[in-house]
Amino acid sequence: MTHRYDIVEHTADTGIETRGNTLAEAIGNAAFALFDLMYDLSSVPATMPVTFESAADSPPDLLVDVLSELLLRSETNDVVFSEFRVHEAGMCATVEAAGAPSVGRELRGTPIKAVTYHRLRCEPARDQWEIRVIFDV
Amino acid sequence: MAGHHPLMELERTSDYEWTVPRSGGMRVPGVVFASESLMVKAREDRAVDQVANVAHLPGIVGASYAMPDIHWGYGFPIGGVAATDIDDGGVISPGGVGFDICCGVRLLSSHLTGPDFAKHAHRIMAELDTRIPRGAGKGGIALRGLLDSVLEHGARAALDAGYGTKRDLDRCEERGTSAGGRPELVSPEARQRGGGQIGSLGAGNHFLEVQVVDRIFDAGAAEAFGLRPGTLTVMIHCGSRGLGHQTCQDQLKLMGPAMARHSITVPDRQLACVPTVSREGQAYLSAMATAANFAWANRHILAHEAREAFSAALRTAPADLGLDLVFDVAHNLAKLEMHLVAGQPRNLCVHRKGATRAFGPGHADLPDDLRGVGQPVLVPGSMGTASWVLRGVADNPAFASAAHGAGRLMSRSAAKQRASGRDVRKDLETAGIAIRPGSVRLLAEEAPYAYKDVDEVARVCEAAGLADRVARLRPIGVVKG
Numbered sequence: 001m002t003h004r005y006d007i008v009e010h011t012a013d014t015g016i017e018t019r020g021n022t023l024a025e026a027i028g029n030a031a032f033a034l035f036d037l038m039y040d041l042s043s044v045p046a047t048m049p050v051t052f053e054s055a056a057d058s059p060p061d062l063l064v065d066v067l068s069e070l071l072l073r074s075e076t077n078d079v080v081f082s083e084f085r086v087h088e089a090g091m092c093a094t095v096e097a098a099g100a101p102s103v104g105r106e107l108r109g110t111p112i113k114a115v116t117y118h119r120l121r122c123e124p125a126r127d128q129w130e131i132r133v134i135f136d137v
Numbered sequence: 138m139a140g141h142h143p144l145m146e147l148e149r150t151s152d153y154e155w156t157v158p159r160s161g162g163m164r165v166p167g168v169v170f171a172s173e174s175l176m177v178k179a180r181e182d183r184a185v186d187q188v189a190n191v192a193h194l195p196g197i198v199g200a201s202y203a204m205p206d207i208h209w210g211y212g213f214p215i216g217g218v219a220a221t222d223i224d225d226g227g228v229i230s231p232g233g234v235g236f237d238i239c240c241g242v243r244l245l246s247s248h249l250t251g252p253d254f255a256k257h258a259h260r261i262m263a264e265l266d267t268r269i270p271r272g273a274g275k276g277g278i279a280l281r282g283l284l285d286s287v288l289e290h291g292a293r294a295a296l297d298a299g300y301g302t303k304r305d306l307d308r309c310e311e312r313g314t315s316a317g318g319r320p321e322l323v324s325p326e327a328r329q330r331g332g333g334q335i336g337s338l339g340a341g342n343h344f345l346e347v348q349v350v351d352r353i354f355d356a357g358a359a360e361a362f363g364l365r366p367g368t369l370t371v372m373i374h375c376g377s378r379g380l381g382h383q384t385c386q387d388q389l390k391l392m393g394p395a396m397a398r399h400s401i402t403v404p405d406r407q408l409a410c411v412p413t414v415s416r417e418g419q420a421y422l423s424a425m426a427t428a429a430n431f432a433w434a435n436r437h438i439l440a441h442e443a444r445e446a447f448s449a450a451l452r453t454a455p456a457d458l459g460l461d462l463v464f465d466v467a468h469n470l471a472k473l474e475m476h477l478v479a480g481q482p483r484n485l486c487v488h489r490k491g492a493t494r495a496f497g498p499g500h501a502d503l504p505d506d507l508r509g510v511g512q513p514v515l516v517p518g519s520m521g522t523a524s525w526v527l528r529g530v531a532d533n534p535a536f537a538s539a540a541h542g543a544g545r546l547m548s549r550s551a552a553k554q555r556a557s558g559r560d561v562r563k564d565l566e567t568a569g570i571a572i573r574p575g576s577v578r579l580l581a582e583e584a585p586y587a588y589k590d591v592d593e594v595a596r597v598c599e600a601a602g603l604a605d606r607v608a609r610l611r612p613i614g615v616v617k618g
Contacts, residue, residue, distance in 0.1 A: 009548045011182050011209040038273075061393070068386050075273070075379055076329040102273070107576050110549065110583075111273035111340045113382045114236040117389065117406035118211035134211055136236045136382075137341055137549070 005033035008132060014109070015119070015134040023059055024088035026122070026129035027066050031084040031097065034067055034135065035074070037109045044082035044105070046098035055092040060122040063131060066093055067115045078102045110137045147176075147185060153601040157185060157201075162404070163192040168200040169207055170535070170601040175593060178546050179207045179214075187214040190404045194219055195412070196227025198478045198485065202535040204492045205597040206516075206544030206589065210235075212407030215491035215545070218538040220476065223413040223484050228401065229421055230410035231392060233488030234471050236385040238425055239315070239432035240376030241467035242493075242515040242541075243440055244526065246363035247370065248459035249447075251349045254369055254613055257450055261347065262571045262614050264446035269345050269439065271338035271618040272575040277378075278336030278438050284328065287335055288320040288380075291430035292437035300441040307504050309465040310494065313433045315426035322424045323380065324387045331380020331431060336438035338618040340575060342542075342583055343375040344517075345443060347571075347614035348524060354606040358528045361510045362463050364608045371447075371460065372524055372610070373439050374517050375618070376469065377432040384428040388421050413473075413486045422471070429470060436465055463526070464513035468493045468541035476536050487536050495529035495539040495604045514539045514604045516595055520572070520615050521565055521585035525595040527604035539604035543591035552587040571614040580617065 008015030016033040020026030035041055052069055056062035070081055081099035088094075114136040121132040147155045147169070155176060157167030167188035169179065179185055184207050192201035197219055204216035212232030213219070221227025254261060270276035279287075279298065286294035292306055292313025306313045338345060348370045353359045364370070377384075392409035395417040396402075401410060411417045440462065444455040451458070471488045478485070487494075496503055496512040503512055511529035516539075518524040527539060547555075556564075558580035565572045574580050598604045 007550055009550065011178070011184075011548055012215060012545045013211060014549055065390075072326050072330060072383065076326075107273065107340075107579060110579055113341075113379075114386050116211040116236075117232075117409070120406060136211060 004029045008134065010134060013134055013137050015132065017132045019128045019130045021128060023129045024086040024093065026131050027063055027093065028084040028086040030063060030131050030133060031067060031070055034070065034112060035081050038107055038111055039080050039105060040108050041082040044080050044100050046083035047100050048079050049096065049098040051094065051096050053092060053094050057091065060120050062091055062093055063122045063133065064115050064117065064120070066095055067133070070097060071112065071115065074102065080105060112137050153597055157189050163189055165192050165197050165200045167192050169203040170597065170603060171205050171207060172593060172597050175205050175589060175597060178589070182209040184209045184214040188217065190408060191217055191219050193404055194221060194228050194230060194408065194410060195401055196221035196225055198222050198483065199536065202538065204538065204540040204603065205594045205601065206540040206542050208544045210490065212405055213488070213490035216540065217490045218488065218492045218535050220485040220487045220536045221413065222478065223473065223486050227413055227486055228410035229413040229418045229471055229486050230408055230488060231385055231388045231421055232407040232409065233490050234425060235469045235490050236382045237376035237469055238381035238385060239429035239467045240469040241432065241436065241465060242517050243373040243436040243465040244463040244515050245371040245440060245443065245460045246463050247368055249369040250367050251369065251613065254347060258571055258614065260450040261447060262573055264450040265345060265443065265616045266573040268442050268446045269338060269616050270336065271616065272340055276337050277334040278442055281332040283335055284332050285320045287434040288323060288427045288430050289318045290314055291318065291433040295434040295437045300438045305437055305440065305462045308462040309433060310467055311433065313437060315429040317423045317426040318430040319423045319427055322420065323384055323427050327380050327383035327387060330383045331378050334378040334380065335431070336435060336442065337378060338375045338439065339378050340618040343618035345439065345616040346372045346612050348372060348610035348612050350608055351523065351611035352609040354608065355528065358510050358607045361507060362513055362526060362607060363461055364463065364526060370610055371443050372517060373436050373443070375435060375439065377428045378435065380431045381428040384424050388424055391417065425471065429467065464515065466493050466515050485536065489538055491541045492538045493541045495533055495537050497529045497531040497533060497537065516540050516591065517542050518591040518612070519543050519585045519588035520583060520612060520617065521568060521570060522588070522591050524610045525591065525606065526608045526610065527595060527598055528607050530602065530605050532602065534602055539598050540594050543588035543594055545587060546589045547587040549582040552584050553581045555586065556584060557581055565615070570612050572617065574617040583617065
C-alpha cells in the first residue's frame with residue numbers, strides 16, 4: 001500500500017484519514033501517518049523494535065490508546081517509529097513497532113503533542129475499517 | 138475547510154458582537170467578539186460550531202464566549218471561554234484547558250534600546266540560540282531532580298533552586314504557584330515525558346522574541362508596566378511540555394467512563410466533563426494545577442536564562458539590564474473565580490482555552506502596584522508581526538477574559554504550500570528580524586501570513602470592551618521553537 005493516508009485540513013492542528021481491510025491494519029496505517037507527518041519515514045530504518053499491548057472498550061478508544069502509547073514511547077526513548085504491525089482480537093491490540101533514533105533527524109512537520117477525540121472516527125464502512133483522527137500540534 | 142456551513146446561524150448584535158442563538162441542547166447562547174474581517178475564517182471553518190457545542194456543557198452560565206482570535210480547535214474553539222456554576226452542577230472539562238496545560242506568555246521589560254540590540258545583535262542572538270532549548274523531546278535547562286518540587290510549588294521551586302528573582306513571583310498570575318499541586322497525581326508516563334524538559338520552549342508556535350516598544354497607547358499604564366517607547370522587551374511563549382500533554386491525555390481517558398457515571402452527554406468527545414465538585418472533577422483540578430506548576434516554573438527558568446544570555450552577550454551584570462518581569466499570564470487554564478451572574482456573586486469554574494484572564498482595576502488578586510491599573514494582558518503575534526500589551530478593564534463582558542494571540546488563519550499544509558521555510562527566513566531577515574529557528578523547514582508552518590491580523594485583534598479587544606490597548610511591540614529577534 002503506497003498511499004496510506006490523507007491529510008485532513010485543520011486551521012491549527014493536523015488530521016488524517018486512513019483505512020484498512022481490518023481494524024488492526026487501519027490502526028497500523030494511522031500509526032504510520034502519525035510519524036510520517038513529522039518525519040520522512042522512507043529514510044527511517046526499522047532497527048529499534050518495541051512490542052506492547054493495549055486494550056480498550058471500543059475501536060476508537062483502542063486507536064487513541066495505541067497512538068498515544070507510540071507517541072509516549074517515541075518522546076521518552078528518542079525514537080522515530082517507521083514500521084508497524086498490529087494484531088487485534090477482542091479489542092486487545094498487540095503492537096510491534098520499529099524505528100530509529102530521532103536525535104539529529106530532520107523534522108518535516110511540527111511535532112505532534114497528543115491524539116485528540118475531536119471528530120474521532122474508527123468504524124467499519126462497507127468492507128473496510130475507516131479512521132479519522134485529529135492530532136494536536 | 139472553506140465552504141463549510143456552521144450548524145448555527147450567526148446574528149450580528151453589535152459592531153463587535155455576534156450571537157449564536159440557543160437551539161437543540163444548547164443551555165446558553167454563543168457570543169463571539171469579532172469584527173467583520175475577523176469573522177471571515179471563523180464562519181468558514183468549524184469554530185462557530187464549536188462555540189455552540191461548548192454551550193451544551195452542564196452548568197454553563199452567561200454564554201459560550203469566543204474571543205476575537207477565535208479559530209477552529211479540538212473540542213473548544215481556540216479563543217473559547219466557558220464559565221460553569223460549580224454550586225449548580227457546573228462541570229470541569231479537560232478539553233476546555235487543552236493538552237498544553239497552562240501554556241502562556243511572559244514579558245520582560247528592559248533599560249536597553251533598539252540601538253543597543255543593533256550594536257550587539259549577533260552576540261545576543263548567538264547566546265539565546267545556544268542557551269534556549271527548543272524543538273521536540275528533551276533538553277531542559279533544569280535538572281530532572283527538580284521535578285517533584287516544581288510540580289508542587291511551581292515557579293517558587295525554581296526560585297528556591299536559584300533561578301530568577303522574588304519579584305518574578307509577584308508579577309506572575311497565581312504568583313507562580315497553582316494551589317493544589319500534587320505530584321503523586323501525575324502519571325509515571327507524564328513524569329517520563331516532562332522530567333527532562335524543565336526549562337525548554339518546545340516546538341510549534343512557541344518562541345522567545347526580542348521586541349522593541351513600538352507605540353504607546355496608554356502612557357499611564359505603560360509606565361506602570363515598565364514599558365517605555367524604544368526600549369527592548371523579551372517575550373516568552375511556552376507551556377507545560379510533555380508533562381502537560383500526557384497529563385491531559387491521561388485525564389481524558391478517565392473522563393469518558395466518569396462522564397457516563399454522571400449521566401452527562403456532550404456533542405464532541407473532546408468536551409468530556411464531570412461536575413467540578415465530583416471526586417473526578419477535583420482529581421482533574423489537582424492534576425491540572427500540578428501540570429500548571431510545571432509551566433509557571435518553565436517560563437520562570439527560561440526568563441532567567443534569557444537574562445543570563447543578555448548578560449553574557451553585553452558583558453553586563455543581569456541586574457543592570459533591568460530585565461524585569463512585566464507579567465506572566467496563562468491562556469490554557471480553568472480557574473475557580475467569583476463573578477456576578479445576573480447581579481449575584483457565583484462561584485464559577487472559568488475555562489479559558491486560548492484566552493487570557495483580564496482582571497480589571499481594583500481586583501484583589503492583582504499585585505499591589507498594578508491594582509490601580511488592571512492586569513497586563515499579553516497578546517503575542519507571529520514572528521513577523523507585532524505583539525500587544527493590553528490591560529484588563531472594568532465590566533469585561535466575558536468573565537474577565539481577552540484574546541491570547543493573533544489566531545490562526547491558514548492550515549499548516551496550506552502555509553507550507555505558499556512558501557518554504559527558507560523563504561520565510563529570508564523575508565523575516567529582509568524585514569530586519571534576526572531569526573534563530575529550531576528548524577528552518579518548520580518556519581513555513583508558522584509564517585506570519587498563516588495568522589490573522591494581530592493589530593485588528595487588539596483593536597477589537599478594546600472596541601468590544603474586553604481589554605484596552607497599552608503598547609504595541611515590534612519583533613527584532615526571534616528564537617523559534
